Amino acid sequence: MQSHQMKKSSGNTKNILSEVNHILGIKDSYQAPDRVLALVTGDDKSRRNKVYYELAELFGSDYSRDWFWEYFQEEHADRRQNKQDFTPPCIASVIHNVLHDRFSKDCGNEDITYDPAAGTGQLVIRDWWLSRKGQMPWEYKPMDHLVVCAELSVKTIPFLLLNLSIRGICGMVFHADSMSNEIYQVFVLVNEKNDPLRYSDVTIADKTILNSRNY
Numbered sequence: 001m002q003s004h005q006m007k008k009s010s011g012n013t014k015n016i017l018s019e020v021n022h023i024l025g026i027k028d029s030y031q032a033p034d035r036v037l038a039l040v041t042g043d044d045k046s047r048r049n050k051v052y053y054e055l056a057e058l059f060g061s062d063y064s065r066d067w068f069w070e071y072f073q074e075e076h077a078d079r080r081q082n083k084q085d086f087t088p089p090c091i092a093s094v095i096h097n098v099l100h101d102r103f104s105k106d107c108g109n110e111d112i113t114y115d116p117a118a119g120t121g122q123l124v125i126r127d128w129w130l131s132r133k134g135q136m137p138w139e140y141k142p143m144d145h146l147v148v149c150a151e152l153s154v155k156t157i158p159f160l161l162l163n164l165s166i167r168g169i170c171g172m173v174f175h176a177d178s179m180s181n182e183i184y185q186v187f188v189l190v191n192e193k194n195d196p197l198r199y200s201d202v203t204i205a206d207k208t209i210l211n212s213r214n215y
Contacts, residue, residue: 016058020071023054029071036158040165040202041187052166052199063167064129066122068159111145113171116178118149120156121163128169132196142191142200147171150178157187164189165200172205 017029024035039048059067113127124147132140147169151157157175164171168191175185186205191198 017071019058020055020068023051023058033155033158036162040158040161041204045201049199055166064126066120066125066163068120068163069122112148113146114148116150118151118160118173119153120159121149124149124169125163125167128167137196140196141194142168142170142196143194145170147189148174150174150176152177154184157185161187161189161202165202168196168198168200170200 021027021029021032024032024039026032026035039051042048055067056063111131113124115121115124118124128145128147131145147164148171149160149164151160151173152175154175157173161173164173169189170191171189173187173189174183175187176183188203188205189200190203191200
């Protein structure tokens, strides 16, 4: 029975890999990070919106979880060199509940989420989703709930940006080493309409910001 379930899960993962690659217009998964980065930072918004729509369809418009957790774990995780593994949704929910209760008392109305090792965004997504559920849809304003993330892996950054952009999240993503405070690139996410039903645009920040070490 257990073997059958493992085979079924493996088959579903392979189907997801194939479908995601098809939507991105690539033949092999190694092409995905570059394609995704070009998509989320590019000027062709109609192409981006089409891909976002197709991804939402593929994952049943379930924005409560990281769609790329299994995809990235299977194809791109660097477990040997960077000890890279990804947080399952159930653990992300527990962390949200613990931290939310603590920091909501300490910080009052300030709502800034910081993740120094964001991966593809599982923790941030769960925090965003559970926080958003606590408000009426017309009351939630993305600019009032900023996200600041850091991530070391150049392969991971594009998927993190996509996950935040497709959910209309505002904030900054640092391609950086959180241990040494070395910053390689900075991305800014802006939801111009401040509308939770719209996508965020991603721009690459001016490199002068790299002189700062206070992220």
